[in-house]
Amino acid sequence: MSIQPLLEKLQLGDLELKNRIVMAPMTRNRADNPGNIPTEIQATYYSQRASAGLLITEGSQVSKIAVGYINTPGIYSQEQVEGWKKTTEAVHEKGGVIFIQLWHVGRMSHPDFHNGNLPLSASAINPHSKSYTPEGFKETVTPKAMTLEEIKQTVLDFKNAAKNAMDAGFDGVEIHSSNGYLFHQFFNGTSNVRTDQYGGTIENKARILFEVIDAIKEVMPENRIGLRLNPSLNGVFGMTMDEETIPTFDYIINKLNEYDLAYMHLSEPFTDVSSIPYAEKEIAKRYRPIYKGTIIINSAFDQAKGNQVIKDGFADAVAFGKPFISNPDLVERFENHDPLAEYDTATFYTPGEKGYTDYPSYQEQEHV
Ligand SMILES: Cc1cc2nc3c(=O)[nH]c(=O)nc-3n(C[C@H](O)[C@H](O)[C@H](O)COP(=O)(O)O)c2cc1C
Numbered sequence: 614m615s616i617q618p619l620l621e622k623l624q625l626g627d628l629e630l631k632n633r634i635v636m637a638p639m640t641r642n643r644a645d646n647p648g649n650i651p652t653e654i655q656a657t658y659y660s661q662r663a664s665a666g667l668l669i670t671e672g673s674q675v676s677k678i679a680v681g682y683i684n685t686p687g688i689y690s691q692e693q694v695e696g697w698k699k700t701t702e703a704v705h706e707k708g709g710v711i712f713i714q715l716w717h718v719g720r721m722s723h724p725d726f727h728n729g730n731l732p733l734s735a736s737a738i739n740p741h742s743k744s745y746t747p748e749g750f751k752e753t754v755t756p757k758a759m760t761l762e763e764i765k766q767t768v769l770d771f772k773n774a775a776k777n778a779m780d781a782g783f784d785g786v787e788i789h790s791s792n793g794y795l796f797h798q799f800f801n802g803t804s805n806v807r808t809d810q811y812g813g814t815i816e817n818k819a820r821i822l823f824e825v826i827d828a829i830k831e832v833m834p835e836n837r838i839g840l841r842l843n844p845s846l847n848g849v850f851g852m853t854m855d856e857e858t859i860p861t862f863d864y865i866i867n868k869l870n871e872y873d874l875a876y877m878h879l880s881e882p883f884t885d886v887s888s889i890p891y892a893e894k895e896i897a898k899r900y901r902p903i904y905k906g907t908i909i910i911n912s913a914f915d916q917a918k919g920n921q922v923i924k925d926g927f928a929d930a931v932a933f934g935k936p937f938i939s940n941p942d943l944v945e946r947f948e949n950h951d952p953l954a955e956y957d958t959a960t961f962y963t964p965g966e967k968g969y970t971d972y973p974s975y976q977e978q979e980h981v
Contacts, residue, residue: 618923619939620948621917623666623930625907626836626875628710628784630930633923634944635878636713637911637934638787638841640929642745642962643969644686649674650696651686654670656703657970661941663709666930669839669878670700672716672789675765675774678733679795680726681718684746688774689711694781701782712785712839712875713778715771719795720756721851722758731757733767733806735798735812740851742793745962753851764811764821767795772828775838785837785875786827792843792880793850796822800861803853814859815864826872839875839909840865842899845882845892856891864877866904876907878932883912897927905962916947942974951975 618932623630643654659668674680682688687693697713704711720734723744734756743750759767769790778786790796795972798804799821805812822840829838844862847854869877881897886892893899897910912927919931937943939956946953952975960968 614867617916617947618920619900619931620944621923622889623907625710626785626834626873628837628875630710631664632666632837632944633930634665634919634947635667635909635911635930635932636662636665636669636937636943637932638681638789639934639938639970640671640685642682642684643964645684645964648690648692649680649685649687649699650690650692652696653699654966655686655696655969656699659700660703660707660709661970662937662943663704663710663946664709664942665937666944668704668709668711669787669932670711672714672718672794673774675715675717676770678727679717679770681722681732683747685716686963688715688777688781689770694773694777697778697781699939705782710784712787712837713783714787714789714841715774715778716789717767717770719798720753721794722753722756723751724754725751731755733757733759733763734795735759736807738806740759740793740804742851743875745934748922758807761809768821768824768828771825772832778803779833785839786829786833787878788822788824788829788838788840791841791846791878793846793852796825796844796853797846799923800858800865802855802857804851815861818861819865819868823868826874835873836875838872839878840869841878841880842882843880844896845886845894846880847882847886847889847892848884853910854886854889854892859893860892862893863903870905872905874906876909876930877904878909879913879923879928880911881910898923899968901927938968939972940975941972942976955959
């Protein structure tokens with residue numbers, strides 16, 4: 614019997630992954646302490662899932678201004694670095710590989726997080742979305758367009774966060790340049806109307822991302838840096854595509870070939886984009902022939918589709934999100950063709966163990 618493509622090993626830079634099943638980054642809001650410090654509970658959660666070929670943590674803010682949701686962990690303070698060590702040690706003890714997702718939400722935030730000051734973005738354009746504040750969901754506001762000084766500081770914040778990630782024992786980092794957050798706000802013409810070197814042309818709109826990669830490269834090996842892109846994101850997370858959106862991603866992905874990154878993590882469209890003429894409907898198919906490095910593909914995959922996309926050669930690995938929430942042993946379930954447990958959306962973002970570390974493995978479930 615031939616092995617399922619998802620279960621084959623994968624060489625990721627100098628790391629050998631034991632399979633091609635990746636746990637997608639997922640915000641779970643359990644860092645509910647004043648310093649947003651990860652604790653034992655994150656260590657338990659991630660180590661329960663360490664049989665994945667690669668774990669990517671939830672988005673972790675690179676600075677205080679980068680935050681946009683309550684109780685998300687950071688990676689800018691020494692206490693956060695110490696806290697994350699518990700997670701990396703627990704995962705490594707089980708033979709797992711773990712990258713941390715470095716996050717700046719940009720305008721997807723609220724003044725309540727910033728002592729009344731405005732969140733930052735490429736331009737002063739309200740995403741008309743919601744921010745999850747200490748007082749519940751609130752309407753976003755019109756952000757402040759970043760000054761050149763603030764852009765420079767942001768690049769340094771990512772560099773510092775990457776250095777902290779290495780100190781905390783992570784195997785690598787994933788730059789969160791996806792899903793309508795800061796970098797995506799620079800990429801899209803509907804959120805970036807700047808007239809300086811960070812706006813106007815495609816090259817300018819993409820500039821900040823490459824400055825961040827170049828800065829991070831100074832503090833860690835290039836082949837331990839991954840990044841995430843969601844080219845056809847439309848109508849969610851405050852993002853609206855225009856006719857230049859896909860050409861901008863074409864430019865970015867072509868230029869990524871100049872680097873020797875760990876991987877590029879792509880998402881298929883999150884919503885139905887069939888009526889949007891300038892949206893790309895099949896992301897992996899478009900970008901596989903263009904990108905020379907490793908591609909992780911995501912969004913709404915199941916075991917069969919995951920095996921197929923690797924077999925067809927459109928991706929090297931598949932990231933699973935929600936299935937990993939309720940199936941810590943997703944890999945073993947795929948191996949044994951066991952049924953999957955249903956996830957409970959009510960506990961995605963609530964504090965504590967419930968819906969977080971209390972999902973049993975199939976073995977445990979069968980023996981109670
Ligand atoms: C609870 C939850 C939190 C998420 N948080 C993040 C995040 O922090 N960073 C990110 O890039 N994507 C995040 N996502 C998106 C997932 O990584 C993934 O793209 C999405 O769930 C689709 O994959 P799936 O169909 O396998 O669940 C989140 C998704 C969920 C369900």
